[in-house]
Amino acid sequence: MLRFILGRLLQGVITLWLLVTLTFFLVRAMPGSPYLDAKAVPAHIIERMMAYTGADRPIHEQYARYFVNLIVHQDMGDLIKRDGVKVSEVIAESFPVSLVLGVASMAIAMLVGIPAGVIAAVRKNTSIDFLCLAVAMVGICLPGFVIGPLLAVSAGLGLESINVAGWSSPTDWILPALTLGMINAAYLARLSRGGMLEVLHQDYIRTARAKGLDETRIVLRHALRGGLIPAVAFLGPAFAGMISGSFVIETIFQVPGMGQHFVNAATDREFFLIQGLVLFYGFLIVVANLLADLAQAALNPRLRQSVGH
Amino acid sequence: MKKQSNSLWQDAWQRLRYNRAAMVSLWILIAIILLCFVGPFLPFVQSPTAVNLAESSRSPSWAHWFGTDPLGRDLFARVLYGGQVSLLVGLVATSVAVIIGVIYGAIAGYSGGYVDDLMMRLVDILFALPFLVLVILFSLVVDKPAAEFTNMVIEVTNFERDRVAPITTLIPLFIAIGSIGWLTIARIVRAQVMAVKKQEFVEAAVSLGLSRTRILMRHILPNVIGPIIIYTTLAVPGIMLLESVLSFLGLGVKPPNSSWGSLIKEGADRMEIQWLLLFFPAIFFSTTLFALNFFGDGLRDALDPKSARD
Numbered sequence: 001m002l003r004f005i006l007g008r009l010l011q012g013v014i015t016l017w018l019l020v021t022l023t024f025f026l027v028r029a030m031p032g033s034p035y036l037d038a039k040a041v042p043a044h045i046i047e048r049m050m051a052y053t054g055a056d057r058p059i060h061e062q063y064a065r066y067f068v069n070l071i072v073h074q075d076m077g078d079l080i081k082r083d084g085v086k087v088s089e090v091i092a093e094s095f096p097v098s099l100v101l102g103v104a105s106m107a108i109a110m111l112v113g114i115p116a117g118v119i120a121a122v123r124k125n126t127s128i129d130f131l132c133l134a135v136a137m138v139g140i141c142l143p144g145f146v147i148g149p150l151l152a153v154s155a156g157l158g159l160e161s162i163n164v165a166g167w168s169s170p171t172d173w174i175l176p177a178l179t180l181g182m183i184n185a186a187y188l189a190r191l192s193r194g195g196m197l198e199v200l201h202q203d204y205i206r207t208a209r210a211k212g213l214d215e216t217r218i219v220l221r222h223a224l225r226g227g228l229i230p231a232v233a234f235l236g237p238a239f240a241g242m243i244s245g246s247f248v249i250e251t252i253f254q255v256p257g258m259g260q261h262f263v264n265a266a267t268d269r270e271f272f273l274i275q276g277l278v279l280f281y282g283f284l285i286v287v288a289n290l291l292a293d294l295a296q297a298a299l300n301p302r303l304r305q306s307v308g309h
Numbered sequence: 310m311k312k313q314s315n316s317l318w319q320d321a322w323q324r325l326r327y328n329r330a331a332m333v334s335l336w337i338l339i340a341i342i343l344l345c346f347v348g349p350f351l352p353f354v355q356s357p358t359a360v361n362l363a364e365s366s367r368s369p370s371w372a373h374w375f376g377t378d379p380l381g382r383d384l385f386a387r388v389l390y391g392g393q394v395s396l397l398v399g400l401v402a403t404s405v406a407v408i409i410g411v412i413y414g415a416i417a418g419y420s421g422g423y424v425d426d427l428m429m430r431l432v433d434i435l436f437a438l439p440f441l442v443l444v445i446l447f448s449l450v451v452d453k454p455a456a457e458f459t460n461m462v463i464e465v466t467n468f469e470r471d472r473v474a475p476i477t478t479l480i481p482l483f484i485a486i487g488s489i490g491w492l493t494i495a496r497i498v499r500a501q502v503m504a505v506k507k508q509e510f511v512e513a514a515v516s517l518g519l520s521r522t523r524i525l526m527r528h529i530l531p532n533v534i535g536p537i538i539i540y541t542t543l544a545v546p547g548i549m550l551l552e553s554v555l556s557f558l559g560l561g562v563k564p565p566n567s568s569w570g571s572l573i574k575e576g577a578d579r580m581e582i583q584w585l586l587l588f589f590p591a592i593f594f595s596t597t598l599f600a601l602n603f604f605g606d607g608l609r610d611a612l613d614p615k616s617a618r619d
Contacts, residue, residue: 015430019437026442137602140546141595145577187543194539194609230536233500237436266441274439282437289433300504
């Protein structure tokens with residue numbers, strides 16, 4: 001078990017190195033440059049700026065310097081267009097916001113999605129099943145840029161104590177978290193309904209029924225473990241995605257999260273910010289997928305050999 | 310009682326026919342597909358791109374069933390033509406993503422060990438690469454080949470450019486969506502294959518001396534088909550919406566052509582002023598996806614051999 005985790009973490013380090021290397025060269029292959037502006041910038045100023053950030057050096061030297069700074073000095077570099085602002089500061093400022101929002105949406109998604117899927121599976125082809133499915137489908141079929149404004153309008157008219165946009169009072173996370181959570185609740189509901197139905201017909205469930213266990217216990221203690229596997233496989237990357245912010249949700253509700261930086265950094269050609277964000281996001285993906293795989297092994301004894309039991 | 314043995318799909322079809330929700334969904338889907346692909350040839354459907362500023366932002370009427378947008382274009386025609394794009398994207402891009410994802414995930418899950426580690430870490434890397442940067446780079450690379458391909462198709466088929474271009478410009482979009490969309494499917498299939506391959510019937514197949522490919526294709530994959538169908542039908546809305554994001558970034562549908570995603574986006578921007586602009590495309594979009602997902606659930610239930618005994 002410990003060996004499995006250590007092995008995966010080692011793999012994670014290699015994954016991150018490959019990821020940052022790829023990103024390093026990809027962003028520099030993009031057309032445009034961070035040193036250009038909408039206004040014409042004189043050539044000597046561009047030269048001075050490039051010399052200042054080291055962009056005038058050969059590419060392999062820039063690459064080596066980036067990694068030396070990253071590993072030896074734990075420094076992800078500075079923003080190019082905003083002098084004196086560090087990449088790490090941008091992440092440190094916006095990640096807590098996205099984390100709060102992501103965890104809240106995740107909680108909503110799991111608390112709504114999984115029970116809805118399980119109930120739908122147990123009451124297959126009844127009106128409750130169809131109702132659960134229909135509600136879940138609303139979350140998938142209506143894009144965030146429609147649900148968000150709709151929620152904002154209805155809350156703005158009905159509940160005056162909730163702010164429709166912004167990130168200043170302690171209740172501000174409710175609307176964006178609901179929007180983000182509903183979308184993912186829908187996925188979880190559908191995946192756990194499907195997973196539960198696969199499991200509910202298996203022999204060990206019949207054995208449990210034959211033993212005379214009551215239905216609630218069978219569903220919760222025996223079927224749930226296997227039935228949640230597809231949902232858990234989905235949750236790994238989904239969780240990493242949720243806590244690293246969503247551009248659409250942040251724009252609608254004026255949330256100062258990380259999602260906006262992913263988009264703005266790419267359009268502004270902020271090389272170091274893109275690399276820093278990718279490194280951070282990659283780290284979240286590696287950890288989330290490791291946790292998802294561990295959770296799968298915990299849920300299904302048949303998988304345990306693969307994690308070194 | 311002697312029962313004729315049927316293939317998996319024949320059995321499934323038998324069961325599916327008795328699932329009313331699934332059959333209604335199937336008919337709705339067929340109706341929408343016909344409406345979008347045959348509808349535009351009907352004489353009373355207007356041009357989706359003809360600008361008429363004298364008729365801008367009209368409410369629904371006999372002349373314009375769904376009203377007109379701020380440029381006076383007929384919304385009914387735009388929804389039908391947009392449906393062609395969205396349905397094609399939903400079908401082709403999703404198929405590409407599902408095929409890659411299922412094969413990749415099945416091989417990773419069945420092989421286990423180093424192969425699995427290597428394959429899944431590659432998925433992690435692709436997952437974390439900056440999406441926007443990739444899209445910008447990709448649209449640069451494909452611009453020229455796509456234009457050449459369009460010219461070639463026009464030369465070979467002698468169709469007008471207006472009929473060919475909206476479809477051929479979608480090909481880079483299919484490639485882009487297909488190459489990102491398979492990642493989550495691969496993870497789900499891998500997890501499911503890992504769970505199934507430890508079951509007794511696989512052990513039985515191994516001890517019978519069947520080849521690995523045969524075990525994977527004939528014994529394991531049919532048992533994970535449920536989650537695959539569910540996730541496929543789940544992925545279609547996301548993929549159709551991804552199209553509108555990518556089109557916005559310059560990959561895929563170019564204005565003045567439309568898709569449901571782009572119409573919904575335009576409508577959402579004008580929600581307070583003219584809500585019908587959002588309402589009509591959104592109704593078509595969600596009806597299609599509702600039907601597709603109910604059909605997908607019915608198909609999953611029908612393909613589950615064990616549920617036949619209920």
